[in-house]
Amino acid sequence: GQNIDQPTEMTATEGAIVQINCTYQTSGFNGLFWYQQHAGEAPTFLSYNVLDGLEEKGRFSSFLSRSKGYSYLLLKELQMKDSASYLCAVPDSNYQLIWGAGTKLIIKP
Amino acid sequence: VTQTPKFRVLKTGQSMTLLCAQDMNHEYMYWYRQDPGLGLRQIYYSMNVEVTDKGDVPEGYKVSRKEKRNFPLILESPSPNQTSLYFCASSPTEMQPQHFGDGTRLSIL
Numbered sequence: 001g002q003n004i005d006q007p008t009e010m011t012a013t014e015g016a017i018v019q020i021n022c023t024y025q026t027s028g029f030n031g032l033f034w035y036q037q038h039a040g041e042a043p044t045f046l047s048y049n050v051l052d053g054l055e056e057k058g059r060f061s062s063f064l065s066r067s068k069g070y071s072y073l074l075l076k077e078l079q080m081k082d083s084a085s086y087l088c089a090v091p092d093s094n095y096q097l098i099w100g101a102g103t104k105l106i107i108k109p
Numbered sequence: 110v111t112q113t114p115k116f117r118v119l120k121t122g123q124s125m126t127l128l129c130a131q132d133m134n135h136e137y138m139y140w141y142r143q144d145p146g147l148g149l150r151q152i153y154y155s156m157n158v159e160v161t162d163k164g165d166v167p168e169g170y171k172v173s174r175k176e177k178r179n180f181p182l183i184l185e186s187p188s189p190n191q192t193s194l195y196f197c198a199s200s201p202t203e204m205q206p207q208h209f210g211d212g213t214r215l216s217i218l
Contacts, residue, residue, distance in 0.1 A: 008146075030204065031204065033206065041211070041212075042196060042209035042210060042211050042212060043149070043196070043207075043209050044209070045206035045207070045208075048206065087148065087149070089149075091203070091204065094162075095203040095204060096151055096154060096164065096203070097149075097151070097207070099148040099149040099150070100148055101146055101147060101148040102148055
Protein backbone atom coordinates (compact mmCIF):
# COMPACT_ATOMS: atom_id res chain seq x y z
CA GLY A 1 0.00 0.00 0.00
CA GLN A 2 0.87 3.66 0.07
CA ASN A 3 2.52 5.26 3.06
CA ILE A 4 4.06 8.66 3.73
CA ASP A 5 6.05 9.60 6.83
CA GLN A 6 7.03 13.07 8.01
CA PRO A 7 8.13 14.33 11.41
CA THR A 8 5.19 15.76 13.35
CA GLU A 9 6.89 18.96 14.51
CA MET A 10 10.19 20.80 14.16
CA THR A 11 11.58 23.96 15.73
CA ALA A 12 14.15 26.28 14.17
CA THR A 13 15.57 29.75 14.73
CA GLU A 14 14.93 32.80 12.57
CA GLY A 15 17.70 33.20 9.99
CA ALA A 16 18.77 29.55 10.19
CA ILE A 17 18.32 26.62 7.78
CA VAL A 18 15.93 23.71 8.33
CA GLN A 19 15.44 20.43 6.47
CA ILE A 20 12.05 18.71 6.54
CA ASN A 21 12.16 15.06 5.53
CA CYS A 22 9.55 12.89 3.86
CA THR A 23 9.76 9.16 3.18
CA TYR A 24 7.23 7.37 1.03
CA GLN A 25 6.24 3.93 -0.16
CA THR A 26 4.24 3.67 -3.39
CA SER A 27 3.50 0.91 -5.89
CA GLY A 28 4.66 3.17 -8.72
CA PHE A 29 6.11 6.66 -8.78
CA ASN A 30 4.68 9.74 -10.47
CA GLY A 31 6.40 12.55 -8.65
CA LEU A 32 6.26 14.16 -5.23
CA PHE A 33 4.61 17.42 -4.20
CA TRP A 34 5.33 19.79 -1.32
CA TYR A 35 2.69 22.21 -0.05
CA GLN A 36 2.76 24.86 2.67
CA GLN A 37 -0.22 25.38 4.97
CA HIS A 38 -0.45 28.24 7.45
CA ALA A 39 -2.67 27.58 10.45
CA GLY A 40 -6.35 27.89 9.54
CA GLU A 41 -5.59 28.49 5.87
CA ALA A 42 -5.58 26.53 2.62
CA PRO A 43 -2.55 24.55 1.44
CA THR A 44 -0.50 26.29 -1.25
CA PHE A 45 1.81 24.60 -3.76
CA LEU A 46 5.57 24.83 -3.20
CA SER A 47 7.28 22.29 -5.45
CA TYR A 48 6.98 19.20 -7.60
CA ASN A 49 9.86 16.73 -8.08
CA VAL A 50 9.77 13.87 -10.55
CA LEU A 51 13.50 13.39 -11.20
CA ASP A 52 16.29 12.76 -8.70
CA GLY A 53 18.21 15.72 -7.41
CA LEU A 54 17.82 19.15 -5.93
CA GLU A 55 15.53 21.83 -7.32
CA GLU A 56 16.04 25.33 -6.00
CA LYS A 57 13.37 28.00 -5.90
CA GLY A 58 14.52 31.06 -4.00
CA ARG A 59 14.87 30.32 -0.28
CA PHE A 60 13.17 26.96 -0.72
CA SER A 61 14.72 23.86 -2.30
CA SER A 62 13.36 20.35 -2.69
CA PHE A 63 15.35 17.15 -3.08
CA LEU A 64 14.27 13.74 -4.33
CA SER A 65 15.85 10.29 -4.28
CA ARG A 66 13.55 7.80 -6.00
CA SER A 67 15.75 4.79 -5.15
CA LYS A 68 15.54 5.62 -1.43
CA GLY A 69 11.88 6.73 -1.43
CA TYR A 70 13.00 9.95 0.19
CA SER A 71 12.54 13.68 -0.25
CA TYR A 72 13.34 16.75 1.76
CA LEU A 73 12.38 20.39 1.74
CA LEU A 74 15.18 22.80 2.61
CA LEU A 75 14.26 26.24 3.89
CA LYS A 76 17.05 28.83 4.12
CA GLU A 77 17.23 32.21 5.86
CA LEU A 78 14.17 31.35 7.90
CA GLN A 79 11.64 34.08 8.51
CA MET A 80 8.86 34.19 11.08
CA LYS A 81 6.32 33.92 8.26
CA ASP A 82 7.71 30.45 7.43
CA SER A 83 5.99 29.13 10.57
CA ALA A 84 3.49 26.74 9.00
CA SER A 85 2.83 23.09 8.30
CA TYR A 86 4.60 21.50 5.34
CA LEU A 87 2.78 18.71 3.56
CA CYS A 88 4.35 16.02 1.41
CA ALA A 89 2.12 14.21 -1.14
CA VAL A 90 2.57 11.51 -3.78
CA PRO A 91 0.13 10.29 -6.45
CA ASP A 92 -1.28 6.80 -6.10
CA SER A 93 -1.86 4.34 -8.97
CA ASN A 94 -4.95 6.37 -10.01
CA TYR A 95 -2.90 9.59 -9.92
CA GLN A 96 -4.76 10.81 -6.85
CA LEU A 97 -2.65 12.41 -4.15
CA ILE A 98 -1.87 10.57 -0.92
CA TRP A 99 -0.90 13.12 1.73
CA GLY A 100 1.44 12.93 4.67
CA ALA A 101 0.11 14.22 7.99
CA GLY A 102 2.35 17.27 7.67
CA THR A 103 5.27 18.73 9.62
CA LYS A 104 4.50 21.72 11.83
CA LEU A 105 7.47 24.10 11.70
CA ILE A 106 7.86 26.53 14.59
CA ILE A 107 10.24 29.45 14.08
CA LYS A 108 11.68 31.14 17.16
CA PRO A 109 13.24 34.62 17.18
CA VAL B 110 -11.59 28.33 -5.72
CA THR B 111 -14.48 29.61 -3.62
CA GLN B 112 -16.04 27.57 -0.84
CA THR B 113 -19.23 28.41 1.02
CA PRO B 114 -20.05 28.53 3.82
CA LYS B 115 -16.88 29.10 5.87
CA PHE B 116 -18.39 27.75 9.09
CA ARG B 117 -21.48 25.76 9.95
CA VAL B 118 -22.83 23.96 12.99
CA LEU B 119 -25.36 21.20 12.29
CA LYS B 120 -27.39 18.76 14.28
CA THR B 121 -27.01 15.05 13.57
CA GLY B 122 -29.12 14.13 10.55
CA GLN B 123 -29.54 17.73 9.35
CA SER B 124 -28.62 17.58 5.66
CA MET B 125 -26.10 20.03 4.27
CA THR B 126 -24.49 20.89 0.94
CA LEU B 127 -21.01 22.38 0.87
CA LEU B 128 -20.50 24.52 -2.21
CA CYS B 129 -17.33 24.79 -4.29
CA ALA B 130 -16.82 26.87 -7.43
CA GLN B 131 -13.72 27.48 -9.53
CA ASP B 132 -13.21 30.06 -12.24
CA MET B 133 -9.99 28.69 -13.75
CA ASN B 134 -11.67 26.30 -16.22
CA HIS B 135 -9.97 23.35 -14.53
CA GLU B 136 -10.97 19.83 -15.54
CA TYR B 137 -10.27 18.21 -12.17
CA MET B 138 -11.93 19.00 -8.86
CA TYR B 139 -11.48 17.37 -5.45
CA TRP B 140 -12.96 17.23 -1.98
CA TYR B 141 -10.81 16.56 1.08
CA ARG B 142 -11.33 16.47 4.79
CA GLN B 143 -8.56 17.41 7.19
CA ASP B 144 -8.49 16.11 10.75
CA PRO B 145 -5.74 16.64 13.36
CA GLY B 146 -2.91 14.14 12.99
CA LEU B 147 -4.40 12.53 9.90
CA GLY B 148 -3.55 14.91 7.10
CA LEU B 149 -5.71 15.50 4.07
CA ARG B 150 -7.92 12.59 3.04
CA GLN B 151 -9.68 12.57 -0.30
CA ILE B 152 -13.46 12.12 -0.24
CA TYR B 153 -14.38 12.31 -3.93
CA TYR B 154 -12.90 13.69 -7.09
CA SER B 155 -14.14 14.60 -10.54
CA MET B 156 -12.29 14.38 -13.84
CA ASN B 157 -14.86 16.36 -15.83
CA VAL B 158 -18.56 17.16 -16.06
CA GLU B 159 -20.66 14.14 -15.03
CA VAL B 160 -17.51 12.09 -14.24
CA THR B 161 -16.80 11.47 -10.56
CA ASP B 162 -15.06 8.80 -8.51
CA LYS B 163 -14.64 7.84 -4.87
CA GLY B 164 -11.58 8.79 -2.91
CA ASP B 165 -10.34 7.16 0.29
CA VAL B 166 -13.20 8.15 2.61
CA PRO B 167 -16.44 8.48 0.58
CA GLU B 168 -18.86 6.97 3.12
CA GLY B 169 -21.61 9.38 4.14
CA TYR B 170 -20.97 11.79 1.27
CA LYS B 171 -22.31 12.37 -2.24
CA VAL B 172 -21.14 14.64 -5.04
CA SER B 173 -22.30 15.85 -8.42
CA ARG B 174 -20.62 17.71 -11.28
CA LYS B 175 -23.28 19.09 -13.57
CA GLU B 176 -21.21 22.09 -14.63
CA LYS B 177 -17.46 22.44 -15.00
CA ARG B 178 -17.12 25.20 -12.41
CA ASN B 179 -19.18 23.68 -9.56
CA PHE B 180 -18.56 20.61 -7.45
CA PRO B 181 -20.89 20.46 -4.43
CA LEU B 182 -20.42 18.00 -1.56
CA ILE B 183 -23.63 16.65 -0.06
CA LEU B 184 -24.01 15.29 3.46
CA GLU B 185 -27.51 13.80 3.47
CA SER B 186 -27.56 12.61 7.09
CA PRO B 187 -24.47 13.93 8.88
CA SER B 188 -23.08 12.28 11.98
CA PRO B 189 -20.63 13.67 14.57
CA ASN B 190 -17.69 11.78 12.99
CA GLN B 191 -18.07 14.04 9.95
CA THR B 192 -17.05 17.03 12.04
CA SER B 193 -14.00 18.27 10.17
CA LEU B 194 -12.35 20.95 8.08
CA TYR B 195 -13.33 20.44 4.44
CA PHE B 196 -11.28 21.64 1.50
CA CYS B 197 -12.20 21.78 -2.16
CA ALA B 198 -9.44 21.97 -4.78
CA SER B 199 -9.06 22.06 -8.54
CA SER B 200 -6.31 21.42 -11.09
CA PRO B 201 -5.96 21.56 -14.89
CA THR B 202 -4.86 17.91 -15.04
CA GLU B 203 -4.39 15.24 -12.39
CA MET B 204 -0.62 15.73 -12.32
CA GLN B 205 -0.54 19.51 -11.98
CA PRO B 206 -0.62 21.44 -8.70
CA GLN B 207 -3.97 21.73 -7.00
CA HIS B 208 -5.48 25.09 -6.05
CA PHE B 209 -7.37 25.01 -2.78
CA GLY B 210 -10.34 26.93 -1.47
CA ASP B 211 -10.22 28.51 1.99
CA GLY B 212 -12.08 25.61 3.57
CA THR B 213 -15.37 24.99 5.37
CA ARG B 214 -15.27 24.17 9.06
CA LEU B 215 -18.20 21.90 9.86
CA SER B 216 -19.30 20.85 13.34
CA ILE B 217 -21.99 18.22 13.79
CA LEU B 218 -23.52 17.91 17.22
